[in-house]
Amino acid sequence: MQKEVTIYDIAERLGVTASTVSRGLNNSPRVTKKTRDEIHKTATEMGYQHNTIASNLRKRQTKTIGVIVHRLDSYFITCVLTGIEKIINKAHYDILIMNSAESGVREVANAKSLLNKRVDGVIVSLALNTKNIDHFTPFLDRKIPVIFFDRVMPEVNCTKVIIDNFSSGYEATAHLIAGGRKRIAHITADLQRNVYKERFLGYKRALNDNGIIYKEKLVKICNAEKSEIVEAVEQLLKQKPDAFFVMNDFSAAICIQVLHKKGFKVPEDIAVMGFNNDILGDLVVPKLSTLDYPGELMGEIAATELINQMSLKHNRENIVDKTIVIPSEIIIRESTLKLNP
Amino acid sequence: MQKEVTIYDIAERLGVTASTVSRGLNNSPRVTKKTRDEIHKTATEMGYQHNTIASNLRKRQTKTIGVIVHRLDSYFITCVLTGIEKIINKAHYDILIMNSAESGVREVANAKSLLNKRVDGVIVSLALNTKNIDHFTPFLDRKIPVIFFDRVMPEVNCTKVIIDNFSSGYEATAHLIAGGRKRIAHITADLQRNVYKERFLGYKRALNDNGIIYKEKLVKICNAEKSEIVEAVEQLLKQKPDAFFVMNDFSAAICIQVLHKKGFKVPEDIAVMGFNNDILGDLVVPKLSTLDYPGELMGEIAATELINQMSLKHNRENIVDKTIVIPSEIIIRESTLKLNP
């Protein structure tokens, strides 16, 4: 950055003072239309570019929000980001995206960085192994709103946007049972994280409510790597399951692939239920039954809530931490069709 | 933002001056280990948080790069972002992601915003309808490096990271021809954009080199909306094609779905060739033949090049604008298997 054209340079050229130039550039009505136009004209002539950093320092606000996601290469996350972006942009804020890459350590660093950059608000989905949210208390102390979405800490009192994972897990399992399945395998991820834990609890409860005994051997925990999914499916097949309830559609599609390779028919021999309503679910054969998990809507709602809270800056006491539950919906396609008796 | 704890507050408490505190916090060797430790200790005690804005203003650099993408909800783009992130983070830079949402107007606004925020470098993939790159000249004037990836302006002299779209289009088409196909339909997007145009030219050339006459009626331009793809496939079927070469794997999967619904067998009746090597290609039936388009690698290379150019700040004359071509590779799976004579 060599020497910049500043408002002083414009001021000098026009024989006015920097304050006037600043007002002019910001289209303040306190400066005549004529000077305002002149200011804009010379500004472009001289190649002036507003310095947001200086402005931010002076105004003590950045008109920027931070978003911490647990990964970037996920269809669900990009939908959420698209939703956030839609709302945030309309309100003339910018977005600083940080990627924790499922690492709690990086998440802490991300939070610190956002704090140092003085973002006006934060939206977060927690990393897989985040144990507490102490790294967000500096924000709350400073009355900077923080909204958690999807992956949250259930116990902690703060604003959350989630789906009802328990009910979704319950509903998925109940649907499989209604289809005549009795040995339902469940492939999921780290149960520390609320989303997986609650779906798992829903699964167990549905079994129980239908008089099916829960068997630990029918449950496998793994991350969403293809190799791990393949391995999990193969292991679980030893338990002779008649259905799989899988953590996401991508993994469910892999599951189907493995089953086909092993000579099983889906859904005739084994049913497969996904989660997330990924675009891909409609394109595989058989089409995947799944739970609709409206990412873009979730992003929009989180962002709307954030903007709302940011605008309440001066009487922050009015903010009530709430939990917003977004409706999720079971989508029944082909992979779980009923068994003929 | 109420009154902050500043280095002056720490200085006062410790009976030293702000410079010392600043040095201490930055772990400058010019201050004794003892005072350094004291400074850090009191800083945390007092809840001090470094103000990046003030620091950036003073240092006249932000350690932040801007990335403008044409959309967020694309598997390819998220791979690129992941790649960029990997490299950029290692170099202790932050990333400001902007979404042009395929709008040239928004792209111009994004560029301006990044300029105002004084990013140290920029990585861009152009929107569908961007006509020129004048909005990036202010960066180049200020010696702020700009790297274009994937969607670029071929004519303009600047640094680009791309794949060889012409050859890829050629190779895909030649592969189909080698499989005995003669009436090869092509579904693509706006030919203004280099990537589509060059693949199209490759397609034409391959036809020509193999003595097949190019037929305009076998080519359809559309965006990647599902409905448009379905419509395009249905229209093209009237031309009795024996193969489809489709702009991306997602659309190719839709194409297969339509063909199945119409009673065609893939690849026996009609072959389908995708583009991008999306994860999804391996999960559909039949598995998709496609062109591997290494997004993450592209991101890594663009970022590495950017960092390289940013480090050359003071003798920017040394920068040679170059075009880096990343190898793309045809992947033959099931959807284009050879016709039996």
Add this chain to the structure above:
DNA sequence: CTGAAAGCGCTAACAT
């Protein structure tokens, strides 16, 4: 309607 003056919080010559 415009100007003067102060300061946002930090860093880096230059001095001691």
Add this chain to the structure above:
DNA sequence: ATGTTAGCGCTTTCAG
């Protein structure tokens, strides 16, 4: 090893 001083570029109160 630490202090002094100035200033990054902008906004905003207060004055005229």
